[in-house]
Amino acid sequence: MISLASYLIISIILFVIGLMVMIARKNIVAILLGIELILNAAALNFVAYSKFVTNNLDGHIFALFIIVVAAAEAAVGLAIVIRFFQLKETIHIDEATQLRN
Amino acid sequence: MFLNLLFIASAILTILGAVLVLTTKNIMHSCVFLLTSLIGIAGLYATLGADFVAVTQVMVYVGGVVILMLFAVMLTGGKDFVSKAQNLLGLAPTMGNAFTYVMASFVGVVFILTNIQLIKRLGEFSKLKNNGSFVSTVNELGMLLVKDHILAFEISSVLLLGALVGAAIIARPRKQ
Numbered sequence: 001m002i003s004l005a006s007y008l009i010i011s012i013i014l015f016v017i018g019l020m021v022m023i024a025r026k027n028i029v030a031i032l033l034g035i036e037l038i039l040n041a042a043a044l045n046f047v048a049y050s051k052f053v054t055n056n057l058d059g060h061i062f063a064l065f066i067i068v069v070a071a072a073e074a075a076v077g078l079a080i081v082i083r084f085f086q087l088k089e090t091i092h093i094d095e096a097t098q099l100r101n
Numbered sequence: 102m103f104l105n106l107l108f109i110a111s112a113i114l115t116i117l118g119a120v121l122v123l124t125t126k127n128i129m130h131s132c133v134f135l136l137t138s139l140i141g142i143a144g145l146y147a148t149l150g151a152d153f154v155a156v157t158q159v160m161v162y163v164g165g166v167v168i169l170m171l172f173a174v175m176l177t178g179g180k181d182f183v184s185k186a187q188n189l190l191g192l193a194p195t196m197g198n199a200f201t202y203v204m205a206s207f208v209g210v211v212f213i214l215t216n217i218q219l220i221k222r223l224g225e226f227s228k229l230k231n232n233g234s235f236v237s238t239v240n241e242l243g244m245l246l247v248k249d250h251i252l253a254f255e256i257s258s259v260l261l262l263g264a265l266v267g268a269a270i271i272a273r274p275r276k277q
Contacts (some may be wrong), residue, residue, distance in 0.1 A: 002108050002148060005227040008219065010112055010145065014138075017119040026182035027128055033135050036166065037119055040142050043154075051149045052229040057241055061250050063146075063154045064242075067161050068257045070102050072264035074166045078173040079268035085177040086274070092182045 007048035012040035028081050028091045032074060039070045104148055111144030128174050138166045150235045153242050 014037055021034030043063040050059025081091055088095050117139030125131045139162040146155035246254050 001105055003227040004229045005223045006108075006112070007145070007149070008154060008223075008226065010115060012188050012216065012219070013116055014142075016121055017116075017123050017250055022234035024123070029177065030128055031132060033122055033131060033170065036135065036162075037122065044145060047146055047149050047151050049156060051151070052226075057238060057245055060151050060154050060238060060242055061245055063151070063216065063258060064246075067154075067157055067255060068261065070263055071161055071166055074169055075264050075268045076247060076271070078169055082176055082272045090186060092175050097249065097276075 004048055004052040007044060007052075008050075011044045011048070013042045014038075014044070028084070028093055028096075029078075031093065032077050032081070036070060036074070038071075039066055042066060068078050107144055108148045111141045111148065113140070114141030115145065116141075129171070130169045132167055132174060135170070136163055139163055139167070150238070152237060153239050 014033040018034045018037030018041065021037065022031050025031060025034065046059040046062045046066070048059075050056065050062075084096065085091050104106045115138050118134045118136075118141060121134040122138065139158065143155045143158040143163075146152075146158060181197060
């Protein structure tokens with residue numbers, strides 16, 4: 001039962017749900033939650049392949065760097081969200097039109 | 102046996118948490134369900150024998166990122182929103198224009214084609230079994246990080262410093 005296929009299926013379900021969160025939710029913080037789900041799906045794929053196919057630890061290293069980059073991305077993204085809230089008094093994604101055209 | 106039980110519990114926790122992140126209206130509850138999903142992913146890492154990655158996942162995500170998200174929700178009101186754009190008839194909320202839909206259908210076609218390739222090879226993938234030998238990876242990971250991957254390690258430290266300084270500069274209160 002625990003095979004590479006089951007991990008790949010879990011990973012693709014997570015990826016699709018993250019994509020749907022990013023598309024469907026209109027709160028900027030919710031969109032950041034979707035990005036976290038997608039990054040986790042990618043990291044799970046790396047670790048699963050490194051266990052079942054390559055049998056070395058390079059996938060673990062990749063997963064660790066994905067976690068580091070996700071933490072940095074969350075810090076900067078939430079700083080941008082808070083600054084946006086100071087300027088516009090809302091965090092609706094449709095209000096973010098200053099860079100349009 | 103224990104491995105199968107842990108795998109099933111982690112998989113259910115992961116998928117259920119992710120679905121609830123998508124469907125819950127309250128953004129605060131969404132953050133808490135993201136937390137359960139991330140704990141489930143840590144359990145999946147444990148079933149793969151990746152002990153250090155599992156512990157790092159719990160410490161960084163559950164202890165750091167989700168708390169940061171909760172603080173951002175509390176600082177910005179925590180409302181959930183509906184789309185403001187209306188479609189041509191003005192009946193239902195919509196998003197994007199014709200170009201967006203063309204691009205989205207293109208991406209959908211590519212996505213379905215790649216997944217057909219994946220499903221074709223699924224039987225082959227399910228032959229690859231877990232060999233069940235679990236050894237601690239911490240020692241070897243540490244040696245790899247300071248030997249083979251030292252450049253990426255140093256670059257990630259510079260990235261974290263830049264992210265910290267950038268976040269502090271972006272979010273600081275400004276006087277008009």
